[in-house]
Structure formats: C-alpha cells, structure tokens
Amino acid sequence: xxxxxxxxxxxxxxxxxxxxxxxxxxxxxxxxxxxxxxxxxxxxxxxxxxxxxxxxxxxxxxxxxxxxxxxxxxxxxxxxxxxxxxxxxxxxxxxxxxxxxxxxxxxxxxxxxxxxxxxxxxxxxxxxxxxxxxxxxxxxxxxxxxxxxxxxxxxxxxxxxxxxxxxxxxxxxxxxxxxxxxxxxxxxxxxxxxxxxxxxxxxxxxxxxxxxxxxxxxxxxxxxxxxxxxxxxxxxxxxxxxxxxxxxxxxxxxxxxxxxxxxxxxxxxxxxxxxxxxxxxxxxxxxxxxxxxxxxxxxxxxxxxxxxxxxxxxxxxxxxxxxxxxxxxxxxxxxxxxxxxxxxxxxxxxxxxxxxxxxxxxxxxxxxxxxxxxxxxxxxxxxxxxxxxxxxxxxxxxxxxxxxxxxxxxxxxxxxxxxxxxxxxxxxxxxxxxxxxxxxx
Numbered sequence: 001x002x003x004x005x006x007x008x009x010x011x012x013x014x015x016x017x018x019x020x021x022x023x024x025x026x027x028x029x030x031x032x033x034x035x036x037x038x039x040x041x042x043x044x045x046x047x048x049x050x051x052x053x054x055x056x057x058x059x060x061x062x063x064x065x066x067x068x069x070x071x072x073x074x075x076x077x078x079x080x081x082x083x084x085x086x087x088x089x090x091x092x093x094x095x096x097x098x099x100x101x102x103x104x105x106x107x108x109x110x111x112x113x114x115x116x117x118x119x120x121x122x123x124x125x126x127x128x129x130x131x132x133x134x135x136x137x138x139x140x141x142x143x144x145x146x147x148x149x150x151x152x153x154x155x156x157x158x159x160x161x162x163x164x165x166x167x168x169x170x171x172x173x174x175x176x177x178x179x180x181x182x183x184x185x186x187x188x189x190x191x192x193x194x195x196x197x198x199x200x201x202x203x204x205x206x207x208x209x210x211x212x213x214x215x216x217x218x219x220x221x222x223x224x225x226x227x228x229x230x231x232x233x234x235x236x237x238x239x240x241x242x243x244x245x246x247x248x249x250x251x252x253x254x255x256x257x258x259x260x261x262x263x264x265x266x267x268x269x270x271x272x273x274x275x276x277x278x279x280x281x282x283x284x285x286x287x288x289x290x291x292x293x294x295x296x297x298x299x300x301x302x303x304x305x306x307x308x309x310x311x312x313x314x315x316x317x318x319x320x321x322x323x324x325x326x327x328x329x330x331x332x333x334x335x336x337x338x339x340x341x342x343x344x345x346x347x348x349x350x351x352x353x354x355x356x357x358x359x360x361x362x363x364x365x366x367x368x369x370x371x372x373x374x375x376x377x378x379x380x381x382x383x384x385x386x387x388x389x390x391x392x393x394x395x396x397x398x399x400x401x402x403x404x405x406x407x408x409x410x411x412x413x414x415x416x417x418x419x420x421x422x423x424x425x426x427x428x429x430x431x432x433x434x435x436x437x438x439x440x441x
Contacts, residue, residue: 284341
C-alpha cells in the first residue's frame with residue numbers, strides 16, 4: 001500500500017508540475033498567437049488535464065478516508081475539481097457530442113461528491129455500496145486522465161492540432177475532436193450511481209418534459225428549424241450525425257463556418273448552438289452583454305427568463321438564465337447563453353436543462369412567511385434581498401423555498417434556501433466573486 005501511495009503521489013506531483021509549466025508556457029506565448037480560439041482551447045485543455053489529475057487524487061484519498069472531517073474536506077475538493085473540469089470542457093472548440101461520455105462522467109463524479117458531502121454532514125455513515133462506487137470511479141478516472149493526458153502530449157508535439165475544420169466545412173484529420181473520439185469510443189465502465197442527484201443514473205430514463213408530447217421532425221425539418229433559429233441559409237447546413245438512444249434524441253448539424261447546432265427530434269427545438277469564431281477585444285460591459293442575451297432569448301421564444309450568475313472567459317461571457325413564474329424563480333429551467341464581448345452577438349447557448357425540466361406546473365403556495373423565514377437565518381448574516389424559488393433537490397424533485405441573498409461579516413455573499421413548507425434550511429451556497437464572474441459553491 002505504501003508503494004502504491006508513493007507511486008501515486010509521484011505521478012500526480014509530476015503531472016501537476018508538467019501542467020503548471022504548460023500553463024505558464026501558454027501564458028507567455030499568448031501574444032504570439034494570431035487565433036484567439038486556438039489559444040483558448042490550449043488553455044482549456046491544459047486546465048482540463050490538471051483538474052482531472054486533481055480528481056484522481058481526491059478519489060484515491062476518499063477510498064481510504066476514515067473520519068467525517070477528512071471525508072467532507074476531500075469530497076469538497078473533488079466537487080470543486082469536477083466543476084473546474086466541466087468549465088474547461090465547455091471552453092474547448094469541439095464538434096457537438098465530442099465529449100458526451102467524459103462530460104457525463106465528470107458531472108456524475110462531482111454530483112456524487114456533493115451527495116457524499118451532504119450525507120456525511122448529516123451524520124450518515126459511508127455504505128459499502130458507496131465505497132465500491134468510489135473504487136470504480138477511481139479506476140475510471142485514472143484511465144480517462146491517462147488517455148486525455150496522452151492527447152495533450154500529442155497536441156504539444158504537433159501530432160494533433162486544435163483545429164477541427166478546414167475551409168469549406170471539411171473535417172480535418174488529426175484534429176482535437178478526432179483525438180477525443182478514441183477516449184469516447186473506449187470509455188471505461190464504472191459503477192452505476194443511484195442517489196438523489198442531478199446526474200444519478202435513474203435520471204437517464206427521464207423523459208424531456210418540454211418535448212414529450214411534440215411531434216417528431218425529420219432531418220430536413222430540423223435543418224429548416226436550425227436555419228430559422230441561427231439566421232443561416234438552409235443550404236449552409238448539413239447533417240453531422242443523429243443521436244437515438246440518448247435521453248434527448250437529436251439531429252446534430254454543422255455549417256461551413258464551423259457553427260454546430262443540436263435540434264431535438266421531438267418538436268424540432270434547438271437546444272445547443274455554438275459559433276466557434278475568434279473573438280476580438282472586449283468592447284461591451286457585462287451588463288450590456290446580459291441585456292443583449294435577454295433580448296435574444298425573448299426574440300427566440302424564451303420569455304420570462306431571469307439572469308443569475310455569469311462567468312467571463314477569453315472576451316466572452318456565459319450567463320445563466322432561469323425561468324420565472326408568478327415571481328418564483330424556477331432554477332431547474334435553465335438556459336446558458338454565451339455572448340461575444342467584441343460585438344455583443346450570441347455565439348452559444350445550452351438549453352438542454354430547459355427542455356428536460358420545463359413544463360406547466362401547479363406551483364405550491366408558501367406556508368412559511370418571509371418574516372418567519374428571516375428568523376430562521378443565522379444572525380451572522382445580513383439579508384440583502386429575498387424572494388421565492390423552486391429549486392431542484394438534485395434528483396427528480398423540486399421544492400419551493402424562500403431565497404435569501406445575504407452578506408457575511410467578511411463581505412462575502414451567501415444564499416440561503418429555507419423550505420417554504422417546512423421551515424428547514426434546504427441549502428446554503430457561497431458565491432465566489434472576482435473580475436471573471438461568480439462561482440456558486
């Protein structure tokens with residue numbers, strides 16, 4: 001066992017040094033790159049492998065953690081590394097669906113870490129089933145990290161390129177998307193995770209609520225919907241592939257300029273859109289970009305959407321919008337919109353969560369008054385604003401809460417959700433805010 005830990009520690013330390021050096025290298029070379037898109041992918045790839053190695057380390061430690069304190073601390077580290085890895089993957093310039101299995105694995109791992117953290121905090125013991133799941137996740141994580149690390153080395157040596165498309169829309173050989181196909185096609189098996197979490201395996205059988213009663217569309221109809229959505233000509237779009245056995249079956253389309261779209265087979269709704277152009281210097285403020293995104297959503301039929309948090313990356317801004325009804329924010333009905341800060345155009349959306357969750361609801365009436373909810377909060381918190389929110393439990397349920405946005409003695413922002421029916425504190429989030437946006441923890 002000691003030999004294993006020494007080898008694992010040496011391996012992870014070497015990875016950390018390698019990726020730290022790689023990050024510094026790219027930072028110094030930033031001004032020499034003519035294409036910001038390529039440089040952004042280089043940074044994102046370096047961060048992805050670094051975060052995956054951190055996930056490896058945390059999973060390894062969790063398998064042997066024996067006290068609640070260490071278990072909770074390492075679970076929090078694992079959850080944060082998974083969130084960072086998800087952000088890095090979203091910043092890569094890849095074809096639609098190129099990282100589906102990897103994204104699912106990282107999402108499940110992070111969500112499972114949160115579940116374990118919450119259970120441990122409630123005093124629940126770690127079951128043998130959960131220990132077995134951690135063993136399985138660790139084996140899978142090792143293999144994924146190794147495979148993607150190899151791709152990173154090939155990119156650094158010039159054996160693979162970050163470019164996925166040549167002129168005329170023809171797919172290049174030796175591109176990053178092609179390299180990732182090997183990881184996806186040979187993705188390691190790992191334990192089925194069943195728990196009340198947003199990535200729990202039982203949700204793989206959930207039906208998209210918005211599209212379940214809508215008629216099925218053909219690929220030709222999907223192209224017409226995508227053209228109307230994006231402003232591209234029908235003749236500019238072609239079918240890349242289709243997904244049939246996924247939770248949300250879709251037609252995946254591409255244009256000659258590299259734009260990709262995913263259209264639901266039921267209803268013909270565009271739920272993923274990415275225009276991978278190089279973005280110039282930022283000319284808009286975050287507030288101006290958010291206003292553009294809000295107007296764009298309304299013009300495309302997404303009404304009653306309220307912005308919450310945003311993140312800045314390489315002169316773009318990605319904003320989270322949630323549906324509102326009767327002054328209740330419905331956080332399950334989420335759409336992410338990415339705006340280029342050079343000219344304010346929308347260059348990406350992700351509305352999968354909206355299609356999965358949005359439906360006609362009979363919203364409950366709050367039993368706990370706003371005043372009673374305020375009395376439940378810690379006297380260490382200063383309440384800045386309050387409202388009602390329907391929040392997902394992490395699994396297939398939703399609960400109505402009093403939402404209190406607060407400030408602590410250090411000036412940090414904290415959000416407390418009090419169950420509007422029982423008065424129990426349902427959840428507490430910390431907002432990590434800097435010049436690049438807000439991270440919810």
